[in-house]
Amino acid sequence: MKIEDIDFEPHRGVAVFSIGFSLVYTLVFGTIVLVNLYRQLRAPTLSTDFFGWLFTFLVTFACVAFMLHFTTVVYRIRFYEAGIVIIGLGGRRFIPWSTVRDARIHHFKGNLELILRADGRRLPISVPLNSYKKQSMLLAELRRRLPVPINDAGNLTARLTDN
Numbered sequence: 001m002k003i004e005d006i007d008f009e010p011h012r013g014v015a016v017f018s019i020g021f022s023l024v025y026t027l028v029f030g031t032i033v034l035v036n037l038y039r040q041l042r043a044p045t046l047s048t049d050f051f052g053w054l055f056t057f058l059v060t061f062a063c064v065a066f067m068l069h070f071t072t073v074v075y076r077i078r079f080y081e082a083g084i085v086i087i088g089l090g091g092r093r094f095i096p097w098s099t100v101r102d103a104r105i106h107h108f109k110g111n112l113e114l115i116l117r118a119d120g121r122r123l124p125i126s127v128p129l130n131s132y133k134k135q136s137m138l139l140a141e142l143r144r145r146l147p148v149p150i151n152d153a154g155n156l157t158a159r160l161t162d163n
Helices: 012-042 045-073 135-145
Strands: 077-079 082-089 089-097 100-108 113-118 126-130
Touching: 012 045, 082 126, 113 135
Parallel strands: none
Antiparallel strands: 077 082, 082 089, 100 113, 113 126
8 A cells, every 4th residue: 555545644633722722822912913013103102112012923923833833744744655745834845765864763752753864954854753643554654665774762662552
């Protein structure tokens, strides 16, 4: 069976919660910032107030964008027989399996992720294994296609399950 035909079923709870939270966060803080910017432009008192609200808006936007970027990663990664496609702000990026030079399992705050370093990329590719319901099946399919063995110091893959 081809890897693109397998549904690894991402956990939807975290993504739905973060999207909902981001929406509420943006509506509340965006409204506050826009109302205050409007008042500042209508009756300017000090130019520092304007820049303060402007930077508050930028920080609010950056926080929401950062949170959504990491919580929706499972919906932006596609696996194919020839490689991985990552959808981002710069468009779609295809990384062939043959360009992967290092693969390792990384443990961070209870989450397991597969870190792939490929030729021609500055940053590694992170596949969050815990974000999928069929974790061990996903790792087995990726292991079959990678040209290098997966470094698993501490036997972290024993924690993976198929829900």
